[in-house]
Structure formats: C-alpha cells, structure tokens
Amino acid sequence: MEMREQTEDPEPNNMENTEPDHKTSTEKPQRITACLVNAAFFGALGSSYLYGYNLSVVNAPALYIKTFYNKTWMERYGEPIGADLVTMLWSITVSIFAIGGLLGALCVTLLTKLIGRKGTLLLNNVFAVIAALLLALGEKARSFEMLIIGRFVMGVDSGIALSALPMYLGEISPRHMRGSIGQFNSILICLGVFTGQVLGLPEFLGQESRWNFLFAFLALPALLQLCVLPFLPESPRFLLMERRDEAGAEKAFRAFLGKKDVSKELEEVHAESRAQNTLHMASVTELLLNPALRWQVITVVVTMACYQLCGLNAIWYYTNGILRDSGFAENVIPYIVLSTGGIETLAAIVSGLVIERIGRRPLLIFGFSAMAFFFGLLTVFLNFQDQYSWMPYLSFTCILAVIASFCSGPGGIPFVLTGELFEQSYRPAAFMIAGIVNWVANFAVGLLFPFMQESLQTYAFLVFLVVCVLGAVYLYFILPETKNKTFVDISQSFAKINKVPLGDKEIENELAIKAGSKEMEENGKVMSDVEMESSL
Template identity: 25%
Template sequence: MDVRDDAAGHAATPSGADATPRAVSRRLRVITVIATFGGLLFGYDTGVINGALPYMTDDLGLTPVTEGMVTSSLLLGAALGAVAGGRLSDARGRRRTILALAVLFFAGALACALAPTTAVMVAARFALGLAVGGASVTVPVFLAEISPAERRGALVTRNELMIVSGQLLAFSTNAFIGHVGGEADGVWRWMLVVATLPAVVLWFGMLVMPESPRWLAARGRLDDALAVLRQVRSRQRAAAELAEVATLAADDERERLGGWRDMRAVPWLRRLMFVGFGIAIVQQITGVNTIMYYGTRILTDAGFTSDAALTANIANGVISVLATFVGIWLLGRVDRRPMLMTGLAGTTSALALIGVFSLVLPAGEIRAFAVLAMTVAFLAFQQGAISPVTWLMLSEVFPMRMRGFGMGVAAVVLWLTNFVIGLVFPSLVAGIDISNTFFLFVVAGLLSLVFVRRHAPETRGRTLEVLEAELRARYS
C-alpha cells in the first residue's frame, strides 16, 4: 500500500480501502487530542522558564552558571527520559508509558513550584525533564502508529502544534502573573505550578484510550490490534492493514530487531541511526531553544524593559502556533526534505540578521523591534518547517519492532545537544556578546543544510511498512 499524495495535495486512499466512517474519524481525533496533552506539557514546561527565570534569579540568587544549570537540568533529564521512555514504550506499551509520564509531569511541576533552594530546583527540573523526554518520544510514535498513512503527517504534527501551544500558554501565563504579581516574592512559583493541571487531564484521558495497534501486533496480540484498528479505520481497511503489519512484525521477529546489539551488528540500521542522529542535531543547532528559553533576556538586552519583554515575547509564542498550522497544511502538499531545507535557509538568515542588528544598531527602541522582528521570522521558519518535519521523520524512519527505542536514542542526541546549548548560551553571551553567539549558529545552520541535502530520506506518502522496506533496501 504505497500511499502518495496527488499533485493537488489530496491524499489517495490505499488500494482496497473503503470510505472512512464519520464515527471512526471522530474517534481518531479524540485520541489525537488526548495524547497530545503530552506535547502541551512538553511545551509549557520548556517554555515557562523563559519568563520565570528573571524572578527566580532574584529569589534564589542565581549566577550565570547556576542559571544555565537550572535551565539545562531539564534538558539533561529529557535526554535520559527519551531513551528510557523509548525502551519502556517498546516493552510495556505506548499507552502505559504515557500514563506513567503524566504522573511524573504532575510530581515534577509541583516539586519545581515548591523548590526552596537552587539545588532542589535543579533536581526537580531534572525529574521534570525525564517526563518531557519520555513524552517527546512516546507521543509521536503512538500517533504515527495509530494514524492512517495519508493522515500521518497532519496527525503526528498536531503534537508539535500542542508543544508550541504549550509554549504560548507559558509565555501568556508568565506575562499575566508577572503583571499581576509584580515584584512579589515567589511570583515565579505560580508560573510553574500551572503545569500540574494539563498533567491531570492527560492521565485521566489516557485511561480510556486504546493501545497502539502496531505495538500489539509486534507482541503477537493480533486480535487486540484488529480491535483497535477497527476503532480508527473502516472495517475493510482495518483487516487489510493488519495483514500488512502482521507480515512485517514476523519479519522483524525473525531478525530479532530490538536494541543496541542490532544497531551495531546490522549495517542498514547503523546507517539509519546516523541519519536519525543527524536530523535530531540539525533541529537543535538552529538555536531554537535559545529563543524559547532566553527570549525574554534577548529582548531585554536588545532594549525592551523587563515588563515589555515579557509582553513582546508573547509574539514569539503566537507566531510559533500560527506557523505550526501552516506547517501542518504544508506537510500534506510538500515533500519533507525540501521543506526541511527551506526552513533551515530561513532560520539561518534570521539569525544572521539578529547578529548584525545587535552589532550595528544602537541600544534602544529601533534595535529592540528589529531583533523582535527577526526572532518572529526565525520562529516562523523553525516551527513552520523544521520542528514538524523533525519529529515526524523521527517517528517514521525506524523499524516497527524497535521504533520506540530507535526514536528514543535519536531523541537522546537531540536533548543532549539542547542541553549543551542551554548550558553554555548565557556564558557565550557574557563572553563573546550576543552578535558573535548568533553568528556561531549561522555557521551551524549552513552545515545543517549540507547534511540534509546529502543524507535525509524522503518519507512522505508511504505507509510505515512500505517506508521500512524502502529504507532497508536503501541503506543495506
């Protein structure tokens, strides 16, 4: 079932499939909304530090080094959480893993809000990072495995939409609480505790969601897999798709695909992991999370007052959400690889201009709004092209039996890259100033373009099973 979009952008229906009943489409939408609350928590917990950090710095007495530790401890936890979450989801199931992550999101957010010292805050942010990393892997895989081929791009990138919506919610909440609370002690604690609410929704929602049909098939539970497929496909298509999935599951079982040993011993898997690692690094070395974590600080340095920077930073959140809507629309009409390259060209150009404006314009209103305009342009390309394609491709390219593990390992690379950037960014700005720091990201962007052009595969328009066969042949 090689499903490809036609020139007009309308997805073709797989051979032999009948029309999808309305109740089936509605069930698929509900599953997507509930699961992507994991993405909302991912976005809120990574974005909230942007506005909370200035208040936290005063209350906890942070230095540039401890400021970087508070920010990046979540990222280090996310690296560990990504690989642990991937292994857990392969072993215990996608649904059970998301339920466990909801509990960890709640406990981590509460611990951050109540942290009395820097050390406790770093530990709590690390624990919260375990949940963020686990969600970054498990939710896209769950959505990819439950989605029909022709809707996979749109449904998986709903998670990216929820991530940026979570960041916008964090920016807006920070601005509201900052204006209402003013300079009151502990105002940042209210910013952090809000994240407990979507964690509760995620846990209760996933209690009534089904397991991934492909995970069930990989465990030999074909009757259960068929029952789930009938919830989200027409009956005729569910039976046809199960036959295809069962055949591939048997092939993977014969090859015993599933972990580190396979990655080292099977040449095509080694090459595929190299590609996965590269895509993950490319997404981070654009410098996106310097904007997400330190956007308020960047705007303050450019010439905004603290309150004005909090408010202006909402523009970054708004453009991220709007751009993600555009990205979802484009994914059904444009191939993944050209879309990724266009996004990289746009972000690299925007960062170059941020560096130039910071260097040549005097501090004040003109420089402040010029930098804000470029951060908005940067995020339009990042969230409209690079981020949706990255998480979608990582959820698609790995074999079924080790999909959670493979994406988990790639996500470790992504989060470790994120960790290093988050840790050193304040020190880089203090040491070589913001202009030269952004010029470093420009160089990284140019190298990323070369990598994507040479190595990234095209994944659009295939079922996961057809795509696995193509990649196996390509990299063998």
C-alpha cells in the same frame, strides 16, 4: 525472477477486479475520526505540551526564585548568599532539566516494550504530578533543593514523552495523514511555550506571591490525560506485532479508522511482521551495527542534532535585549515577547496542515535554509543597531522570521521522521538514540552559548547559520521523501546508499507476500496487493 513474473503477470486483470475495493480502502482511512484526534490531542497534552511549558515557564519568576534562594540561605546560615553561588544554583536549576531528559530518553525502550506506548504515556504522568508538587511546595517548605529535584523529575517526564508520544502517534495514524497527526507533537510544544509566557505575565501568575502556582499548573494537563487516555486504544501495531493480541488490535483499528471491516489492515500488519529482519525488539547496539540501517541512523542523528543546535534556544536570550535597545519600557517587553510564542504556534499549525501536501523533505530543507538566511540578516542588523534607531525593529522582525522558519519544518518533523525510517522492531531503539542526541545537544547549547555570546558578541549567530546550512545540504543529498510511503519504499530508498542489494530478505519477503495475496484472490478472497506497511 520467476517470483517476480508470478506477481507481475496477473496484475492487469487483478487491478480491474479489485480497483473498486482498493479505492474504498484507501479513501475511508483518510477520514479523521474523533478517536484519532482525541488520542493525538490528549496524548500530546500530557506530554509535549508540558515540555514546551517548562521551556518558558522559568523565565518570568527567575528573579523571584533567586530571591527565594537568598532568603532561604539567610534563614539557614544567617548570612546572605554570594552572587556567584546564587548564579550557580540558578544554572543548576535550569540545566538539570536536560539531564533528567537524557535519563528519561534512556528508559523509553524498556518502558514501551513492557507496558506499551499508551501505558508509557500514562505512567509518565506520575513524574509530572510529583514534579508539580515538588516545585509548587518548595517555597512553603523553605527548600530550594525541592525546586532543583522537581526540575530534574520534570526533565525525566519530558525525556520519556518526546520519544513515546511520536512513537504512539506514528503507529495509530493512517499512512496518508501520518505527518499531520505527528505534528500534534510540535503544535502542543509551541502551545505550551505560549501558555508559559501568558501565565508568566504580572496580571496572572508572574508575581512574587504567585510564582509557585506557575509550577502547580503542571499537574493539570497530566490529570486531564489520565482522565481521557485510558479510554482510548493502544497502538494496534504494538498489540498485533509485539503482544500477538489480534482481537485487541482489531478493536483498536476499528476505533481509529472508524470502520468495521479492518481485515485488510490486519493482514498488512501480519505481512510486515513476516518481513521483518528480526522478530524481537532490537537493542541500540543491534541497530547501530546493522549495515542496512546505517544511513537511517545517521540521518536521525544529524536531523535531531540540528533541531537543537540550529540556534532557536539562543534566540530567547537575545529577544529581551533587542527590545530593550529598541526603547521599549521594561514593563511592556513581556507583552511583546508574546508575539514570538504566537508566531511559533501559528507556524506549527500551518506546517501540520500542509505537511501531507508538500512533504517532509521540502519543509525541512526550506526551514533550515530560511533560518540560515535570517540568521545572516540578524547578524548584519545587530552590528548596525547602535547607529540607526530603527534597526532594532528589523532585528526583532528577523527573530520572528527565524522562529517561524524553525516551526515550519525543523520544529516537529525530526520526531515524525524517526518513526518513519525504521520498522517496528527497531523503532524504540531509534527513538532512544534520537532522544539521547536531542538532550545532549540541548545541554550543550545551554552550557556553551553564554561563552559563545561573550566571545563572539553579535557574531555568535553565524555559528548557527553554519549548522543550518550544513543540515539543509545533508538533507538535500541524503534524505528521500517519506510522505505516503510504506516502510519498504523507504528502505529501498536507502538501499543504494547503504549498499544493500535489492534482492535482500525484505524484498524477497515482499514479493512472496504479494504472490500469496494473489493466490488468495483466486480462491475468492478479493484484496489489493499487500504492501509491507499497513495503511496506518
């Protein structure tokens, strides 16, 4: 209590003396610098953009690839390949992407510890270039095995990217724009999906003589990232807290914040470092066994599972069928499907613009609730589709609404949230857990949905409706708002449900740090109360 009194009694005078400086320090970091935008854009271009591109690029050349499998089999064995075998080879080609993603997610903790966040992103481009070569040259080499291995390697690239990129974006962003910068991940995923749809059109690369160039394109974003990202700074938090490189961290802060005096930011990161539970990088086991982080881990698992199990992947299976039933010609359908990619990208951009005003929690709850509502409508419309000629148009409208609802919050915020709920030493382990859940759920949907569709028919979407409702209910009762909050604020929000007393080590450290900062002010060093998290 004495410590609390020491830190609270002088507060009125301290506020008067330091208010102008505090105002200055909070306004300047809010200005987006060119360095920050370039780091976010080019970091995402060679990472999440390629993930999104690979989600859609295999749809257009599917028939040509199966023909290539049959032709290669004939050349090798002198007989046509069986229908069941070609289906199995195609299923392996598609699903092995998720297996590679799981392996990539398992490597993230080690890579980010050894070579840093930026270093991991740069190294990851090697996998993208190798995958592009394997996929593009498989036809020339008369080897369908090269396509399968290429998809696996590209999965490894995506597994690493979807963990390392959000970690990097969260650590370089000022606290007041952490969500907006973090949404670059989601926006570039959607843009990648849209690019795959556009390049897959017959006028571009969606022809039998050109489909291998669709995969050669994978190397271009990776090479662009390799040309730009090396000249941008590493995460200052990583440099200071893990490498103890204060000079490098100071230089990175200046570049990202666009100002010369970053002493306050450096001191705040030092304060967080002193207040951490552990000074070494925690393992997944240590994270899972820490009672103070129990509900943070559960929240990440639930949110990431809902991200994959909410049914968006299944939507793509139905879109072409619904348009076909609506009477559209087969050669027109690919152009109409472009609207889904356009809506997806637009919704992600809007979400990035409003996330710092509305907050993470409302966008997540609204997104899952809206998806549940439109899944219900879609089920009704699909059941009456054969009775009314105009009903398929309503079904397609519901599909667009589901996609927009997903990208308004659930499509990107789970990655932002994973970085915000954990302090520096636990963050890599948290992203590994999130990545494992993400890719296992992704594989499960791809494996189980065809059987669900066969047994439940049009009622298959009711399963996703239940998942969305459960996700929204959980987030409503458990998740606190993390917008513009320090890591200490977020930890305190979970303290009650974790049954961790507020007098724990972290809170005591925070009070001690605040008391120390006020002593420094009395000695002539004017600064505002040091929070547990930096202004980044």
